[in-house]
Amino acid sequence: MDHNDQHPHDAPHVVSYGQYVLIWLGLLALTGITVALAGIDLGRWVIVTALVIAAIKSTLVLNIFMHLKFEHRMFRWFVVITLATLAIFFILLFFDYAFH
Amino acid sequence: MKPSESAVHAGHHHRDDVGSKIGMWLFLFTELILFGGMFLAYAVYRLQYPNEFKLAAIELDALVGTVNTIILLTSSLTVALSITAIQEGKKHLAQVMLGMTQVLALAFLVNKYFEWSHKFEVGLFPQSDVLLSKPPGEIIYFGLYYVMTGLHAVHVIIGMAILAVMMGFIASGRIAKDNAVRLELGGLYWHLVDIIWIFLFPLFYLIH
Numbered sequence: 001m002d003h004n005d006q007h008p009h010d011a012p013h014v015v016s017y018g019q020y021v022l023i024w025l026g027l028l029a030l031t032g033i034t035v036a037l038a039g040i041d042l043g044r045w046v047i048v049t050a051l052v053i054a055a056i057k058s059t060l061v062l063n064i065f066m067h068l069k070f071e072h073r074m075f076r077w078f079v080v081i082t083l084a085t086l087a088i089f090f091i092l093l094f095f096d097y098a099f100h
Numbered sequence: 101m102k103p104s105e106s107a108v109h110a111g112h113h114h115r116d117d118v119g120s121k122i123g124m125w126l127f128l129f130t131e132l133i134l135f136g137g138m139f140l141a142y143a144v145y146r147l148q149y150p151n152e153f154k155l156a157a158i159e160l161d162a163l164v165g166t167v168n169t170i171i172l173l174t175s176s177l178t179v180a181l182s183i184t185a186i187q188e189g190k191k192h193l194a195q196v197m198l199g200m201t202q203v204l205a206l207a208f209l210v211n212k213y214f215e216w217s218h219k220f221e222v223g224l225f226p227q228s229d230v231l232l233s234k235p236p237g238e239i240i241y242f243g244l245y246y247v248m249t250g251l252h253a254v255h256v257i258i259g260m261a262i263l264a265v266m267m268g269f270i271a272s273g274r275i276a277k278d279n280a281v282r283l284e285l286g287g288l289y290w291h292l293v294d295i296i297w298i299f300l301f302p303l304f305y306l307i308h
Contacts, residue, residue, distance in 0.1 A: 050302035
């Protein structure tokens, strides 16, 4: 009763075990880099590097673990709109904060 | 619009996998906004009290945070692997992977428990005399720490319950090779909890 073969468009994209393990190794490496960088005094760049690395890690999780890369384009737009909304919150807040 | 055609008949029941995923993603966005508000509060207070945040963060053990990060990243891997396993029809492997996820999630919470109990022992808990005697910036840091990592831990517990239900579905055959969307949705929730931690970890544990 397997319909997948008859309906190729119905079959989900199957990510290989190897690709998942590779992404996991990448995430561990990035964690190592964040921890190592935290030991060095980079001044105000500490927070910047930490957030950039966290953003890269999240992109890997979203694209591969959460299959965003293999879903319809619409899903990516959803994510972009949500993140843009959050970004607007942050930008408005920092404007308000800067002039207080 | 290929994927949206997946609403076609699978077996005897009408199914709309894309619709299910849209619903799940919309829910995840509300979660993102929930935590986003807290990250906003964090940003404002960190700008206001940069030195107090640094001093307060010394109390946190970066090693515990790092270990918990590795644990959560690995638990995300095992969930992802379980989805591939079920898509290949390997029911047993999927169950083993989800079982490993549960063990890792439990290990995360046990670490969290010891971490928090240690803080309580040295008197660093909300409204404690030790904490209230500290400058406002440090009190706010610990307030944010308890609320944000606490809410995250609640999400880990909910995630464990969801994955336990998924294991039940696999056992009963409701999740199977040609019908894995439920497991994918459960996985999406688990990965979101992982992403939240990816940001919490450097913001609380790695301030120097």
